[in-house]
Amino acid sequence: MHKPYDFLIIGGGIFGVTAAISLAKRSYRIGLLNPQTIPHHLAASTDVSKAVRMEYGSDLEYFRMAEKSIEGWHDWNDLFGEELYREVGFLMLSPGPFEDPRHSFERASCEQLREAGYATERLDPAALRDRFPAVNSELYSDAHFNPRGGYARSGRVVEVLADYARSLGVEVCEGQTASGFLIEKGRLQAVQTREGQAYPCAQAIVAAGACTPYLLPELQPYLKATGHPVFWLQVKDPKLFSPPQLSVFSADISNSGWYGFPYLPEQGIVKVARHANGLELHPERDDRQISDAEVGELRLFLQKTFPALAEAPLVYTRRCLYTDTLDGHFWIDRHPEIEG
Known part of the structure; x- marks a missing residue:
């Protein structure tokens, strides 16, 4: 014992x-x-990168948590003497003006940052083309760059x-x-x-992540595991996709779900992923393979957003599992029937 x-x-x-x-x-x-x-x-x-950003629309609680977490990431960098968090910035892209109701997430995120006193940049197509030349500035008429953000080498x-x-x-x-x-x-x-x-x-x-509702079956009506596609792409011109030419980005994320990362030097790739409804699955029994249809959607996104990546070789895929609650928020509580 x-x-x-x-x-x-x-x-x-x-x-x-x-x-x-x-x-x-x-x-x-x-x-x-x-x-x-x-x-x-x-x-x-267990991944090569996870986005660290304060852009959470109008949700002040998540904004404050993210703000505090970034301070913690810098503390960890100092404590461990290693760049576990890379502050390369966060870029929001929108095909229409932020004032359009369809892009309220981007507008509210900008407002939160501005009210908190952060020095961020609103970019028109010309400025976007100059700052981030890999992005198709003809598609994205509005953009916002926040230098206080980046990614963790998760x-x-x-x-x-x-x-x-x-x-x-x-x-x-x-x-x-x-x-x-x-x-x-x-x-x-x-x-x-x-x-x-x-x-x-x-x-x-x-x-236990996605295994939680199977370890505690009584939670299955409230928690579900969903899988979301992640893609690694080999690039011909790493400099074009390396900071400061590219940061962590979202591309009309509340409507399209697409986001990604700059060139990751340890792996020699650009990583792109999609945040959407995902595929409901069992974390141990079900296939996590990415479908041809999902690869096709990736190619269409790249053609429109990053033309230089349109034909980039796909070197790896995975399905990242979320553990979703009914309202999408954290679930931290004691078990109502089992003490301890």
């Missing part, structure tokens, strides 16, 4: 490792379970944070897949794993 933990965290993605670090700093005894080595190759956190971030958690005394148990809970008289006693282990704990924190 394992020694009881004050907190046992299920899942070693970004939410799991940061929870472990935060609690370890408060002198709790922490365990962390993860099905494979960290970072897990299928985890949403897979590397999780790897570094897992090592940091270990240094703080967190016991990381890799190769252990949570499968159920041992409950007595309505109180959690231990977390059970597929591998036949039982980990006693006073409290358990479920940070």
